[in-house]
Amino acid sequence: MKTVAGARGAPGRHDAGGRSEAAVTGTSIRVWVDGELVEPLGPAVSALDHAVTVGDGVFETxxxxxxxxxxLTRHHRRLEHSAAGLGLPAPDLAFVDKGVAAVLEGEPIAFGRLRYSVTGGVGPLGSDRHEASLTTIVLAAPQARPPASGRLTVVPWTRNERSAVVGLKTTSYAENVVALARAKQVGAIEAVFANTRGELCECTGSNVFVVVDGVVLTPPADSGLLPGITRGLVIEWGRAAGVDVREQALPLDVLTTADEVFITSTTKDVLPIDSVDDHDLPAERPVTTALQEIFRSNAERDSDP
Structure with missing residues (x-):
């Protein structure tokens, strides 16, 4: 394992529920770094790692x-795409799989999150790279299952559909952190971004769909979104089941005129939306309910579609 540098979780810090920071962030997380299982709250990555200094890395959840x-196969393919887009060497997926096996060994996690990252490795303090020596990190932890439904809020910031990293899942997630914090402040489960053209784009970690006159609509990839794995499966499986699902540019205000709204993500699957800011949506959502069942039944038949 690489020489490591870092700090352990500070003592005495608690969340709103009174649990220590260590209990919230560390003790239940299984961590594997460059071939070894390590302590969750111990130092494990160099302070010079380019993901730490400039956010130069890619990841999957x-x-x-x-x-x-x-x-997992779809997530691996997207990891490769993201790495290529950043100009990183191709990740060693067999090595990643060793980390996945290590963190999943032992007591099975009933429901949780697997996160694996590949970074640019030790590098300079600026944006230039040395010859890449990749760092591979794999994490696994249980988490609560998602709620039955949720609320969205539209944030004032935009996605740049012409960004150099559009469509890549990178470790540079600061704007998502800010936007999701805003959503939590107002009791929403997710924050919605428009793009610079004023079109509906995506959420911080979810894709968004609307239902208009029985037709399921979602923004296309050229809107600047990250094409989610669950998004792609909903489109594929929905169409195969006879649901009219279309990718097309949409105005942001479609969120307040649509018959139904739902979001999709790795751990939320298909999650119905009750309201968008002050606009309440109908309690009856037959198309969303149908897609939930379509997704559930297909996922139960094949865990690696």
Whole structure:
């Protein structure tokens, strides 16, 4: 394992529920770094790692159900795409798989999150790179299942559909952290971004769909969104089941005129939306309910579609 530098969780810090920071962030997380299982709150990555200094890395998050990751092959393919887009060497997926096996060994995680990252490795303090020596990190932890439904809020910031990293899942997530914090402040489960053209784009970690006159609509990839694995499966499986699902540019205000709204993500699957800011949506959502069942039944048949 690489020489490591870092700080352990500070003592005495608690969340709103009174639990220590260590209990919230560390003790239940299984951590593997460059070939070794390590202590969750111990130092494990160099302070010079380029992901730490400039956010130079890519990652994937997969759902864990009964100890098994879901759609891992699709996540691997997107990791490769993201790494290529950043100009990183191709990740060693066999090495990643060793880390996945290590963190999933033992007591099965009934429901949780698998996260694996590949970074630019030790590098300079600026944005230039040395010859890449990749760092590979794999994490697994249980988490609460998602709620039955939720609320969205539209934030004033935009996605840049012409960004150099559009469509890549990078470790540079600061704007998502800010936007999601805003959503939590107002009691929303997710924050919605428009793009610079004023079109509906995506949420911080979810894709968004609307239903208009029985047709399911979602923004296309050229809106600037990150094409989610669950998003792609909902489109594929929905169409195969006879649901009219279309990718097209949408105005932001479609969120307040649509018959139904739902979001999709790795750990939320298909999650109905009750309201968008002050606009309440109908309690009856037959298309969303149908897609939930379509997704559930297909996922139960094949854990790596």
């Amino acid at each position: 997969a759902k864990i159900v009964d100890g098994e990751p879901f759609a």
